[in-house]
Structure formats: structure tokens, C-alpha cells
Amino acid sequence: MVDVEIPLLVQPLVILLSTAVLTPLIDIVGKQAKAEKIRDIFAIAGFVAAFYSLINLHSAISSAGPQTYVLGTFGVPAGGVQLTADLLSVYMALIFCGIGLLVAIYSVRYMEVDSGLDKYYALLLTLVAGMIGVAFSGDFFNLYVFWEIMCISSYTLVSFRKYRWEPVEAGFKYLVMSTVGSLLALYAISLLYGYTGTVNLKQLSTIISSGQISASPLSLYFTIGMIITGFGVTASMVPLHTWLPDAHPAAPSSISAMLSGVVIKTGVYAICRSLFTIFSPASFDYGTVLMIFGILTMTVANLMALMQRDIKRLLAYSSIVNIGYILTGVGIGGYALSHYPSPKLATPIAVFALMGAMFHVLNHAVGKGLLFLCSGCFVHEAKTRDIPELEGIGRKMTWTGTSFSIGLLALAGVPPLSGFWSKLFIILAGFSIPEDSFMKFISILVVLNSIFAASYYLWLMQRIMLKEPKPKIANAVEAPASMLLPIVILAALTIVIGIWPGAIIGLAESAGRVLLGG
Amino acid sequence: MYAAAASAAVIIGIYGVASKRNMLKTIIGIEIITSSVGLNFLALGSRGGIVDPLAQSIVVVSIAIGACVAAVALSIMINVFRHYGSLDLRKLRRLRW
Numbered sequence: 001m002v003d004v005e006i007p008l009l010v011q012p013l014v015i016l017l018s019t020a021v022l023t024p025l026i027d028i029v030g031k032q033a034k035a036e037k038i039r040d041i042f043a044i045a046g047f048v049a050a051f052y053s054l055i056n057l058h059s060a061i062s063s064a065g066p067q068t069y070v071l072g073t074f075g076v077p078a079g080g081v082q083l084t085a086d087l088l089s090v091y092m093a094l095i096f097c098g099i100g101l102l103v104a105i106y107s108v109r110y111m112e113v114d115s116g117l118d119k120y121y122a123l124l125l126t127l128v129a130g131m132i133g134v135a136f137s138g139d140f141f142n143l144y145v146f147w148e149i150m151c152i153s154s155y156t157l158v159s160f161r162k163y164r165w166e167p168v169e170a171g172f173k174y175l176v177m178s179t180v181g182s183l184l185a186l187y188a189i190s191l192l193y194g195y196t197g198t199v200n201l202k203q204l205s206t207i208i209s210s211g212q213i214s215a216s217p218l219s220l221y222f223t224i225g226m227i228i229t230g231f232g233v234t235a236s237m238v239p240l241h242t243w244l245p246d247a248h249p250a251a252p253s254s255i256s257a258m259l260s261g262v263v264i265k266t267g268v269y270a271i272c273r274s275l276f277t278i279f280s281p282a283s284f285d286y287g288t289v290l291m292i293f294g295i296l297t298m299t300v301a302n303l304m305a306l307m308q309r310d311i312k313r314l315l316a317y318s319s320i321v322n323i324g325y326i327l328t329g330v331g332i333g334g335y336a337l338s339h340y341p342s343p344k345l346a347t348p349i350a351v352f353a354l355m356g357a358m359f360h361v362l363n364h365a366v367g368k369g370l371l372f373l374c375s376g377c378f379v380h381e382a383k384t385r386d387i388p389e390l391e392g393i394g395r396k397m398t399w400t401g402t403s404f405s406i407g408l409l410a411l412a413g414v415p416p417l418s419g420f421w422s423k424l425f426i427i428l429a430g431f432s433i434p435e436d437s438f439m440k441f442i443s444i445l446v447v448l449n450s451i452f453a454a455s456y457y458l459w460l461m462q463r464i465m466l467k468e469p470k471p472k473i474a475n476a477v478e479a480p481a482s483m484l485l486p487i488v489i490l491a492a493l494t495i496v497i498g499i500w501p502g503a504i505i506g507l508a509e510s511a512g513r514v515l516l517g518g
Numbered sequence: 519m520y521a522a523a524a525s526a527a528v529i530i531g532i533y534g535v536a537s538k539r540n541m542l543k544t545i546i547g548i549e550i551i552t553s554s555v556g557l558n559f560l561a562l563g564s565r566g567g568i569v570d571p572l573a574q575s576i577v578v579v580s581i582a583i584g585a586c587v588a589a590v591a592l593s594i595m596i597n598v599f600r601h602y603g604s605l606d607l608r609k610l611r612r613l614r615w
Contacts, residue, residue: 141572141576141579144580144583145579145583148583148586148587151587152586152587152590155590155594156590159594159597162594162597165601165602168594168597168598168601169598171594172541172591172594172595172598175587175590175591175594176535176544176548176591179548179587179591180532180535180548180551183528183548183551183552183555186555186580187528187551187555187558190555190558190559190562191558191562193559193562193563193572193573194521194558194561194562197570198572199572199576
């Protein structure tokens with residue numbers, strides 16, 4: 001036993017970051033002992049330990065309420081570095097860490113042809129640590145630091161295969177757009193600091209809702225706009241999405257699964273957390289903006305997805321579509337709260353919409369992680385990302401192909417798979433006030449987009465699974481077991497969540513309630 | 519007044535990122551935005567002769583983060599130069615929409 005007791009809240013971060021530091025050292029030892037895989041197993045063990053501590057943290061929070069930890073002796077009044085975990089943060093952190101664990105298992109065989117794997121695992125660990133840190137941040141400054149940890153690791157991972165031109169170009173594009181975005185968000189934070197004198201989320205919320213600030217509502221709306229724009233670059237909202245369809249195909253497939261499954265969700269999380277905590281949705285009408293951007297995001301991305309020949313590019317555009325659903329869900333919640341003052345009417349609708357959005361975060365993380373990992377197997381065998389050349393490969397690789405179809409059906413929203421429920425909640429929340437024609441219009445657009453998306457998912461499934469295999473891929477064989485394991489786990493998860501959604505709905509609902517103040 | 523200078527510098531930085539063709543100048547644009555956000559924090563952190571240590575510590579850490587971003591950006595730039603023999607962003611248009 002170690003004497004020093006690390007608080008439960010800090011444990012996952014400490015585990016992940018110390019594993020990241022130790023992985024290169026373990027790699028040196030492993031190379032001398034002629035056992036290079038020790039490094040992979042060590043990184044996976046780090047993820048398992050972090051996941052276990054997150055489960056402990058979740059049970060501690062659900063019995064004893066949110067936990068707070070102030071790092072250092074700087075003291076609370078000036079802000080300090082405050083880590084806070086409530087049910088929403090721990091829900092997101094569990095998704096991040098779970099996908100990270102599965103991706104690490106997948107990478108053992110998928111990445112074995114590459115060199116520099118000690119750095120790969122170290123960066124993967126810091127990426128997950130950064131995301132969990134964003135989820136646990138109780139103040140804006142801490143959030144920004146962890147945000148940049150996450151961003152810098154993901155730039156490096158996107159351009160990991162630097163001997164090819166595509167990752168380098170995509171990495172540079174991603175770096176420029178995302179850095180400017182985060183700096184805009186930091187500028188918004190500095191303005192808020194100027195108005196209030198603090199960066200702590202709770203204190204900001206108290207000061208702004210009490211109305212004791214010199215800033216006019218217009219300048220607060222300017223700050224809201226900067227926050228949405230800044231974090232929206234990483235969340236890939238439509239006018240700011242152009243980095244994503246380049247970065248996702250260029251990255252190794254395991255990293256595409258990470259980026260698409262969880263990194264862009266961190267952007268959505270940062271938008272929701274900062275807006276809903278600081279600016280009460282009853283007095284600031286950002287719900288409408290989020291709703292309009294959500295619809296724009298899903299419509300544009302759907303149209304673009306239909307034109308793609310590259311399988312990973314198509315999946316990348318479909319990630320943008322799903323971000324659109326989540327943003328619309330969040331937006332419906334904010335809109336209902338700001339346009340219907342009676343809490344008796346608005347709160348249930350907002351809870352329902354946010355629950356749908358949070359549930360969709362999980363479903364899309366699982367489903368899109370699954371699809372990218374499967375497409376990684378296909379690309380690994382066929383050495384091409386071109387859909388016409390990949391036709392029929394699902395018949396050669398039965399397990400991967402079946403899981404791929406399950407993932408496509410789940411994201412298309414076919415009942416009883418998981419994607420059906422979350423889309424249903426978002427759409428039902430939109431239809432819940434029959435008199436409101438704007439909300440009804442938005443929900444009809446969501447329904448139309450979701451049908452449109454289902455059409456190309458089914459089309460992709462038909463080409464991958466049903467067509468006769470081309471001679472070029474006649475030698476394709478099933479992926480090795482350690483690559484199949486995460487795929488099968490994710491596919492099973494989509495089915496299980498779809499058939500017994502009750503437990504996850506409970507988690508998502510409590511997470512959504514946190515955004516509305518408990 | 520410092521805050522006004524900071525917001526002007528943010529706009530100059532964004533202009534630099536958006537319009538310059540040379541990768542190095544794009545990176546310089548990013549650095550200008552980083553410094554001007556720091557300047558904004560410092561300007562808003564001192565009111566009535568009292569200097570808030572919170573703003574100072576934020577700026578120090580954000581300078582460190584800016585250095586990390588610049589390091590990654592420059593290393594990507596070196597790799598671009600190895601592939602293309604040029605730093606002109608117009609030559610980097612092989613990515614489709």
C-alpha cells in the first residue's frame with residue numbers, strides 16, 4: 001500500500017498521465033528484453049486502471065453528490081485550479097476512457113507495422129487524459145489547459161504517419177483551424193474575466209445571474225458567440241467543419257475512431273458546459289442559435305456525404321451529421337427554457353431534449369468508433385479506401401462485415417438498435433409543444449435528414465456486404481482476434497443498449513439534469 | 519486602452535492566418551493571437567492599481583502552451599518542406615472537398 005492517498009477525482013488523470021510518461025521508458029526496457037509488446041500491454045493496463053477508478057468515482061458521486069478538489073494552496077477566492085466532477089462529467093469521462101481502452105486494444109495489431117509506437121501510446125494516453133480533464137474542469141483556465149493537452153496530442157496523432165503527404169497536410173490544416181478556434185475561446189474567457197474578475201464556472205454563474213456586472217447584454221452575447229465559435233471548431237459545426245473530412249481519413253483508423261467518437265464530442269461538451277452553467281438559458285437565448293447551426297450542420301454534411309467515394313471520408317461526414325443531431329437536441333433544450341417561462345412546461349422538455357442529446361453522444365461514440373475500427377480492418381486488408389474497390393469485402397471478412405452492418409444500422413436509427421432511441425428522444429422533444437411552429441419545423445427537418453442519412457448508410461451496407469467481391473480483394477482474410485475483440489464488444493454494446501436502454505437512459509437523464517442545475 | 523490594442527492585435531493575427539500564403543507567416547499569425555489574448559488578460563487583470571495574480575499565472579501558462587503549439591506546427595512545417603520543397607500553402611491543395 002502507498003501511504004499517499006490520491007483523491008478519487010484526480011486518480012484517473014494521475015494514472016493516465018503517469019502511464020503516458022512511463023510508456024517510452026517501458027519501451028526501452030522491452031526492446032532490450034526483446035519483448036516489445038510489453039509497452040502495449042502497459043498502456044492498456046493504464047486505461048483499465050483509469051476506467052476502474054472512474055467507475056469507483058461514479059458510484060461515489062451518485063451516492064454522495066458532486067466532488068470538488070482544489071489543486072495547490074492558492075485558495076478558492078482567486079479561483080485556484082479547481083477540479084469538479086458531477087454526473088455529467090463522469091458520464092462523459094467513462095465514454096472517453098472506454099473508447100480509449102478499446103482503441104488501445106485494437107492498436108496492438110493494427111499499428112504494429114509502424115515505428116515510434118512508444119510515442120503513439122503516450123500520445124493516446126495524454127489525449128484521453130486531456131479529454132477527461134476537460135470534463136472534470138471546474139474553472140475555465142483549467143479547461144483551457146486540458147483542452148490544449150487534448151488538441152496538441154490529436155494534431156500529432158493525425159500527422160503520425162509523417163512519411164506520407166496526406167497526414168502532414170491534414171494535420172497542418174487541423175492545427176491552424178483548431179488553434180485559432182481555441183484562442184478565440186480563450187479570448188472570450190479573458191473578456192468574461194474582465195467583466196467579473198474570476199474564471200471559476202460557479203462564481204461566474206452567480207455573478208452573471210445576479211446582474212452585478214458592468215457589461216451590457218450585447219457584449220455578453222458577443223462572448224457567447226466567441227465561445228460557440230471557438231469550441232465549435234473542434235465540435236465541427238458546419239461553417240467550421242472543413243478540417244474534419246481531411247483529418248479523419250488521413251489519421252490511422254484507430255485515431256479516426258478516437259477523433260470521431262470522442263474528441264469532437266469534447267467540443268460539444270465544452271459548449272454545453274460553459275453556456276448552460278454560466279449563462280442561464282432562461283435569460284439568454286442561445287438555444288435558437290444552436291438549433292439553427294445543428295440543422296445547418298446536418299443538412300450540409302448529409303449532402304456532402306452522398307458525394308464521397310472514400311469510405312473513411314463518408315464516415316467523417318456522417319460524424320458531422322451526428323454532431324448536428326446532438327447540437328439540435330441541446331438547442332431544443334435551451335430554446336424551450338428561454339421561450340417558455342413557466343418551468344412546469346419547459347423543464348421536462350429541456351430535460352428530455354438534453355437526455356436525448358447526451359444519449360446520442362454515447363450512441364454515436366460507440367457506433368462511429370465501431371465503424372471506423374471496421375473500416376480500418378477493411379483498409380488494412382484491401383490497401384484502398386475507395387468504396388467501389390471495397391465492394392463485397394464484407395463477405396470475405398464475416399465478423400468485421402457483420403459488425404460493420406450493425407454499426408451502420410444503429411446509426412441509421414433502425415429499431416431496436418441504440419441509435420433509434422436517442423434520435424427518437426430528440427425528435428419527440430421537438431414535437432412536444434404542438435403550438436410552436438418553429439420547433440415543429442426544426443423537428444421535421446431532423447426527421448427528413450435522418451431518413452436521408454439512412455439512405456446512404458443502407459447503400460454503403462449493400463455495397464460492402466451484398467455485392468460480389470472484386471478479384472483484387474479475393475485474398476482478403478478476417479482480421480486477427482485482438483483487432484476483432486474491440487469491434488465485437490462495440491457491436492454487442494449497440495445491440496444491448498438498443499434492447500435494454502433503461503440503465504443508460506437513467507445515466508443520460510441524470511447527466512442532462514446536471515446541465516439544468518441539478 | 520491595452521484591451522483595445524489586444525482586440526486589434528487579435529484581428530491582425532486572424533488576418534495573418536487567413537491571408538498569408540507562407541506557412542511560416544501563418545504560424546506567426548497564430549503566435550500574434552496568442553500574445554494578444556495574453557495582453558488582454560493582463561490589461562483586464564489590473565484595475566485601480568491592484569494587479570491580480572490570477573491573470574499573471576494564466577498568461578504564463580498560456581505562453582507555455584503557445585510554445586508547444588508552435589513546436590508542433592513548426593515540426594509539421596518541416597515535414598511539409600520535405601514533401602514539397604516549398605512552404606507555399608497554395609501547393610498544399612491536394613486535399614479534396
